Amino acid sequence: MREMKKNNKLFPLFAFCMFILATTAVAFASGGGEEAHTPLWKEYMWKIINFGVLIIILWKFGKQPVQNALRQRTELIEKTLKEAKEAKEAALKAMQEVEQKLKTKDEEIKAIVAAAQKSGELERNRIIEESARLQEKILEQAKTNIEFELKHAKEVIKAEAVNLAMELAEKKLKEKMTKEEQEKLLDDSLVKIGGRG
Numbered sequence: 801m802r803e804m805k806k807n808n809k810l811f812p813l814f815a816f817c818m819f820i821l822a823t824t825a826v827a828f829a830s831g832g833g834e835e836a837h838t839p840l841w842k843e844y845m846w847k848i849i850n851f852g853v854l855i856i857i858l859w860k861f862g863k864q865p866v867q868n869a870l871r872q873r874t875e876l877i878e879k880t881l882k883e884a885k886e887a888k889e890a891a892l893k894a895m896q897e898v899e900q901k902l903k904t905k906d907e908e909i910k911a912i913v914a915a916a917q918k919s920g921e922l923e924r925n926r927i928i929e930e931s932a933r934l935q936e937k938i939l940e941q942a943k944t945n946i947e948f949e950l951k952h953a954k955e956v957i958k959a960e961a962v963n964l965a966m967e968l969a970e971k972k973l974k975e976k977m978t979k980e981e982q983e984k985l986l987d988d989s990l991v992k993i994g995g996r997g
Contacts, residue, residue: 816861820854
């Protein structure tokens with residue numbers, strides 16, 4: 801839209817310049833058949849006058865559009881610079897937010913790692929304590945089993961020793977006692993058993 805307005809303002813200036821150039825071309829073309837020597841100053845005077853008129857016309861009609869175009873260009877540059885500054889500030893703000901989030905994430909990761917290490921240490925300590933308790937229990941059970949087996953073995957050995965001792969005593973008694981003594985001992989035993997009964 802701005803470009804069209806700018807073109808509309810410059811169009812009369814462009815048309816007038818074309819008109820001046822066309823008239824100058826026609827003026828030079830119409831004087832072409834004769835070979836008269838005109839003085840040098842006259843030849844350049846018209847060119848200088850035409851150039852001066854062109855400059856005046858350009859100044860009169862082109863000053864405002866050129867100033868407007870320059871003003872619009874300046875405003876556009878200022879607007880672009882302002883937008884760039886705002887974009888830079890937004891980018892810096894976004895970068896700071898991202899850095900803050902990354903810092904927060906780093907802290908969260910450190911906290912998670914620390915919690916995992918603490919949990920692992922607690923679990924390791926619990927397992928060590930549990931295994932120590934289990935070891936004590938196993939040792940206690942083994943001790944109880946050993947004591948029971950030892951007591952049982954002692955009882956078995958004692959019973960065998962008693963049987964063996966009785967057998968030996970019986971054997972020795974049989975060897976030392978005569979047949980009459982044995983019968984008397986048997987009768988005494990029967991009497992005692994009978995007396996109890």
